[in-house]
Amino acid sequence: MVLPNASEDLSTEMEVDAFRRLFPLRYYECHLVESIRPDGRALARARDTTIALGAVASASGSALVKIGSTTMLAAIKMEVMTPTMESPDEGCIAIDFHMPPICSPIVRPGRPAEVAPVVSKQLSDTISSSGMVDLKELSLVSGKAAWMAFLDIYCLDADGAVFDAALLSATAALSHLQIPAVSMNDDGKIVLMSEEDGERLAQEPVNKEKRKLALRSIPFSLTCILYKNYILADPTAEEESIMETQVTIVLDSSSQLISFYKPGGSVLAYTPAIQDCVALTRQRVKELQSILDEANSAMEVE
Amino acid sequence: MAGKAATTSTTYSPSPTTLKTKAPIFNEDWVRPDGRGFHQCRPAFFRTGAVNAASGSAYAEFGNTKVIVSVFGPRESKKAMMYSDIGRLNCNVSFTTFSTPLRGQGLDNKEYTAMLHKALEGSIMLETFPKTTVDVFALVLESGGSDLPVVISCASLALADAGIMMYDLIASVSVSCLGKNLVIDPILEEESSQDGSLMITCMPSRYEITQLTVTGDWSTPKINEGMQLCLDACAKLAKIMRSCLKEAALGSQE
Numbered sequence: 001m002v003l004p005n006a007s008e009d010l011s012t013e014m015e016v017d018a019f020r021r022l023f024p025l026r027y028y029e030c031h032l033v034e035s036i037r038p039d040g041r042a043l044a045r046a047r048d049t050t051i052a053l054g055a056v057a058s059a060s061g062s063a064l065v066k067i068g069s070t071t072m073l074a075a076i077k078m079e080v081m082t083p084t085m086e087s088p089d090e091g092c093i094a095i096d097f098h099m100p101p102i103c104s105p106i107v108r109p110g111r112p113a114e115v116a117p118v119v120s121k122q123l124s125d126t127i128s129s130s131g132m133v134d135l136k137e138l139s140l141v142s143g144k145a146a147w148m149a150f151l152d153i154y155c156l157d158a159d160g161a162v163f164d165a166a167l168l169s170a171t172a173a174l175s176h177l178q179i180p181a182v183s184m185n186d187d188g189k190i191v192l193m194s195e196e197d198g199e200r201l202a203q204e205p206v207n208k209e210k211r212k213l214a215l216r217s218i219p220f221s222l223t224c225i226l227y228k229n230y231i232l233a234d235p236t237a238e239e240e241s242i243m244e245t246q247v248t249i250v251l252d253s254s255s256q257l258i259s260f261y262k263p264g265g266s267v268l269a270y271t272p273a274i275q276d277c278v279a280l281t282r283q284r285v286k287e288l289q290s291i292l293d294e295a296n297s298a299m300e301v302e
Numbered sequence: 303m304a305g306k307a308a309t310t311s312t313t314y315s316p317s318p319t320t321l322k323t324k325a326p327i328f329n330e331d332w333v334r335p336d337g338r339g340f341h342q343c344r345p346a347f348f349r350t351g352a353v354n355a356a357s358g359s360a361y362a363e364f365g366n367t368k369v370i371v372s373v374f375g376p377r378e379s380k381k382a383m384m385y386s387d388i389g390r391l392n393c394n395v396s397f398t399t400f401s402t403p404l405r406g407q408g409l410d411n412k413e414y415t416a417m418l419h420k421a422l423e424g425s426i427m428l429e430t431f432p433k434t435t436v437d438v439f440a441l442v443l444e445s446g447g448s449d450l451p452v453v454i455s456c457a458s459l460a461l462a463d464a465g466i467m468m469y470d471l472i473a474s475v476s477v478s479c480l481g482k483n484l485v486i487d488p489i490l491e492e493e494s495s496q497d498g499s500l501m502i503t504c505m506p507s508r509y510e511i512t513q514l515t516v517t518g519d520w521s522t523p524k525i526n527e528g529m530q531l532c533l534d535a536c537a538k539l540a541k542i543m544r545s546c547l548k549e550a551a552l553g554s555q556e
Contacts, residue, residue, distance in 0.1 A: 069354035075400040079313040101439040102372035109394040152399045157353045
């Protein structure tokens, strides 16, 4: 054990920045024993979170979410499809997660990030299994037409806890979604109802006025890092790169477990650690729920 | 357009696409959809440091046109690249799927990528970072017309934010020719019915042009008039960009 000792001796002589780069793990351990993180947070604290609804004017629903400097932009475009034979009364939500080259030095054009499709799949699974949206609400004309909601999430700045931010932006965009008023024309096609058309009775209105989805339990998530006996909530990109074992827990508003994800890592998760993570997530869900409610009520006032 | 055909076969957007009657642009008393004067630009908003993960970045908003540009590097060139005495510039412009009125058109724009590269190349002191590459990546969050000029101006600001040495900031403005009228900084609707367009990217304090593109139907006096309009607007735009940089510098000092 020459190296750790060497670094310990050096820690008194070297500049802090140099020490941070040369011995990142040691640097973190020095902080962790004091129960604090380099950015000044307590171990269990998540970063400041903001939600701005309606950021994209050309979409039916959109949200810009920031957790620390991790930034996500989610927007929903509504299109019309023919429902499948098996479920003639149901619409569909297509979720896609993108990490464009602007978001991180790791991603380059033509070489997409490996995590993007993984997060994409996790998001669809989480949102569909949480039963947040009743797909029957997206039906227009049974067996003939239904809404296809394209929910695209763009990561604008990747600084850790990418899934948490992506899920929050997705659910926020869904809560902001306004289903447009449409009618069916003579060709059996669905068209938007503009104000002048409303008076023309030749068209049969299918969805008379703009409406919001009735969302049932909303899923929220928290990612924690497990390192030795420490649990670090809502890690930054730097923390994620240094301490590799992560646990992502998704709970809904009534604290029911929706998903639990631990992709490998060198630290084994024992029951007490898992229980602690769940407890942290339960707290975080309350926090996020109130932030989302606030954002939504601010929209209603306007 | 092949991609579009594939998506429309299963789903379609309910918005009316062809029914819209065109505005009588050729009239003398035609007013622009957003109420601007013909020679009036949209209010420009710039902010640097939009993306923490990047060496430098900027966000620009002109009306409904919203773009983010990140700059990475100077960093190691790709392994396959030959040795080079001077630095390399690598650009990419892409669009979000929800940026255009119809979903998912032109996600990776090769033409804009090439034009962004050519527009910036002349302003950067490439010899200050030999053997390495500077990456300039742009993402159009929302397309509201005059996308390329906004991307170019924003990219120049992002380069400045990253501390890349340049001869001058680059400002870019376009005009559309609609019948007898020249309209500056056109929005999407105006661009779709234009007879011709002219775009200038220039370094205003040196009074040098790095790129000039003219497409469509133009007479010589019209070109002169259009160029003068653009150059004046570029000078004003550069002032706004400069004040944004100053603000950011003051903010970081405090």
